[in-house]
Amino acid sequence: MxxxxxxxxxxxxxxxxxxxxxxxxxxxxxxxxxxxxxxxxxxxxxxxxxxxxxxxxxxxxxxxxxxxxxxxxxxxxxxxxxxxxxxxxxxxxxxxxxxxxxxxxxxxxxxxxxxxxxxxxxxxxxxxxxxxxxxxxxxxxxxxxxxxxxxxxxxxxxxxxxxxxxxxxxxxxxxxxxxxxxxxxxxxxxxxxxxxxxxxxxxxxxxxxxxxxxxxxxxxxxxxxxxxxxxxxxxxxxxxxxxxxxxxxxxxxxxxxxxxxxxxxxxxxxxxxxxxxxxxxxxxxxxxxxxxxxxxxxxxxxxxxxxxxxxxxxxSAADFNQTYAPHCAVYEGEKLPLRPGLRAAYLELGNEEDFVAQPFLNALQAAGVHIVPAGEKAEVLLAVSFSNYKAFKGHINLSAAEQAALSRAAQKYAHTVWISFGSPFGTENIRELSARLWLFSPARAAQTCAADMLLGRQTAQGKLPF
Structure with a gap:
């Protein structure tokens, strides 16, 4: 043996x-x-x-x-x-x-x-x-x-x-x-x-x-x-x-x-x-x-x-994601369709692993949405989270400091949408949010799907599984 x-x-x-x-x-x-x-x-x-x-x-x-x-x-x-x-x-x-x-x-x-x-x-x-x-x-x-x-x-x-x-x-x-x-x-x-x-x-x-x-x-x-x-x-x-x-x-x-x-x-x-x-x-x-x-x-x-x-x-991975992302997305809150010419402030949180948000941002910009840094004048704040699991990291979700930063930023805008490409948790106690959009994944198709949903081109068809 x-x-x-x-x-x-x-x-x-x-x-x-x-x-x-x-x-x-x-x-x-x-x-x-x-x-x-x-x-x-x-x-x-x-x-x-x-x-x-x-x-x-x-x-x-x-x-x-x-x-x-x-x-x-x-x-x-x-x-x-x-x-x-x-x-x-x-x-x-x-x-x-x-x-x-x-x-x-x-x-x-x-x-x-x-x-x-x-x-x-x-x-x-x-x-x-x-x-x-x-x-x-x-x-x-x-x-x-x-x-x-x-x-x-x-x-x-x-x-x-x-x-x-x-x-x-x-x-x-x-x-x-x-x-x-x-x-x-x-x-x-x-x-x-x-x-x-x-x-x-x-x-x-x-x-x-x-x-x-x-x-x-x-x-x-x-x-x-x-x-x-x-x-x-x-x-x-x-x-x-x-x-x-x-x-x-x-x-x-x-x-x-x-x-x-x-x-x-x-x-x-x-x-x-x-x-x-x-x-x-x-x-x-x-x-x-x-x-x-x-x-x-x-x-x-x-x-x-x-x-x-x-x-x-x-x-293929890309085709699977493209086909199923709308069925897997969940949206709750105000309907805030973005439009050409609108100014949207962008805040990125929970990104310790250098995920790239370019597919999401490019899709919005291609539709005529003007993306500006959080803090500048805009009609809506897009708060994007990439918090995700990783072996040996020992934590997940937004930190207390990130949650506080999100709450402060949201107070400056009439509307704030939280978009999660990772963990769905961490914003339950932030009352300033107008809406939440969960994709549960940083995949490129998930990001473009999120942009399409914010532009009113697609509808989120999923339900929270917890």
Whole structure:
């Protein structure tokens, strides 16, 4: 038994030494999870890994929940799950799955760690937010199951996450261990509902670094036999592959001991350790649960055979966004159609990741709207927020200072519209707003759609999914 088949190293372009990845490939690592890079860099890396590996198949995985854009600066984002939740139709979720599969296959990725089935029921959650389909458990499960079908039909493998539910926390598990004080009954009625609905179509389940004392007082879910074996496998009957969440996250402490505990708990794949070579050396000296290891290899081979079919071709990211953005947008408040010659003041907030608002501004200016900086004389204030989730960031939504700045700016204008291309939360207590427009995504088509709606050319057709 080659224990390295149970290790899926992470590879961060520009950070991880390539020789470490090639060493793990030579040792027979079952797969790799990639982060960042360009299309060409990803394709070249995959070619090198597969050439170095003794295995007939090496899985290449990625967190392409919102397409390539989250990880590749020059690429398009795909509309978020929360946008799909605002639309609410299964076919939209299915089509997103096909699009994500098309995007992944284009660069050589054959396993997409999606969809997120956590609930969007805690506005201060810094890492779920737009990754969720919404706050309603059954709707989240139904849409998640549809996206799983889209990924599978599109020719890639899927993974539902973060079992048993990451929604009700205000802490990012990349930075620490969230504790969720949920009773077994609450879990059954809320967090577990989406997973139960989507499990029949799930190729794999990713278990979160979350402490649920009601299930296991000592171990996080990702290291807990009570969660992985007793709950997921036995009670819920899941017979597929079980991933840990990334072992390099700061929720677990010593990743070698965490990895060993995860295998004894019933996990099949150890994902993205900070030092996979050292982990490999360590595990080869340990007493391991051979039944779990054998089960892992068998499941990997079974899933690999599934990739040999003929995939359904989905829409490109740009075409998917263009088609569905109006159905995913939500508008509340005064109807304030902009017109040629109107002066609109522009205020940008919550943009810590250098999102570019040019598609939105260009569309307004092309229609004859004069954009001026906030503070100058204008008929309306357009307050645009790009606040979005990001691993290891630890916060989301507008800061108290940004909310205060927005409130002060809004007082100077007769009308103020808040347009969100990210988190939908953070302005609930700002009374000066005349209207709110939610797109839930920074995608170019979402931005041009927002402009068209403000110009009265399109109508927002979605409903808030929380």
């Amino acid at each position: 080659n224990i390295n088949r149970l290790i899926y190293p992470g590879f961060w372009f520009g950070k991880t030494p390539e020789q470490d990845a090639l060493e793990m490939a030579r040792r027979g690592a079952g797969g790799f999870c990639i982060y960042g890079g360009t299309r060409r860099e990803v394709q070249d890396f995959i070619q090198k890994i597969r050439a170095a590996s003794p295995l007939p198949q090496v899985f290449i995985c990625a967190d392409y929940e919102d397409g390539l854009g989250r990880w590749m600066a020059a690429e398009e984002w795909v509309l978020s799950n929360l946008a799909v939740g605002a639309d609410g139709r299964e076919d939209t979720a299915y089509q997103k799955g096909l699009t994500l599969a098309r995007e992944a296959r284009a660069v050589g990725v054959d396993w997409v760690f999606a969809p997120v089935l956590d609930l969007c029921d805690e506005p201060q959650n810094p890492i779920v937010n737009t990754r969720s389909f919404g706050a309603h458990p059954q709707a989240v499960g139904t849409l998640g199951a549809a996206l799983c079908r889209g990924l599978r039909d599109g020719g890639v493998l899927n993974s539902i996450k973060h079992f048993p539910g990451h929604g009700r926390t205000t802490q990012d598990s990349h930075l620490g261990l969230p504790l969720l004080a949920r009773t077994p009954q609450q879990l059954t009625q809320t967090e577990l509902v989406p997973f139960c609905t989507a499990l029949p179509g799930a190729d794999s389940v990713m278990v979160g670094h979350l402490l649920f004392p009601a299930l296991d007082e000592k171990y996080p879910a990702s290291l807990s036999r009570a969660v992985i074996t007793d709950l997921l496998k036995k009670r819920l009957g899941f017979q597929g592959l079980v991933f840990t969440d990334a072992l390099c996250m700061k929720a677990l402490g010593d990743e070698k001991q965490a990895a060993l505990a995860a295998l004894h708990a019933g996990a099949h794949i150890l994902l993205a350790a900070e030092d996979s070579v050292a982990l490999s050396d360590f595990l080869q000296k340990q007493a391991l649960p051979l039944s779990v290891a054998a089960e892992s290899v068998r499941l990997q081979e079974t899933l690999g055979a599934r990739l040999s079919g003929h995939p359904v071709t989905g829409l």
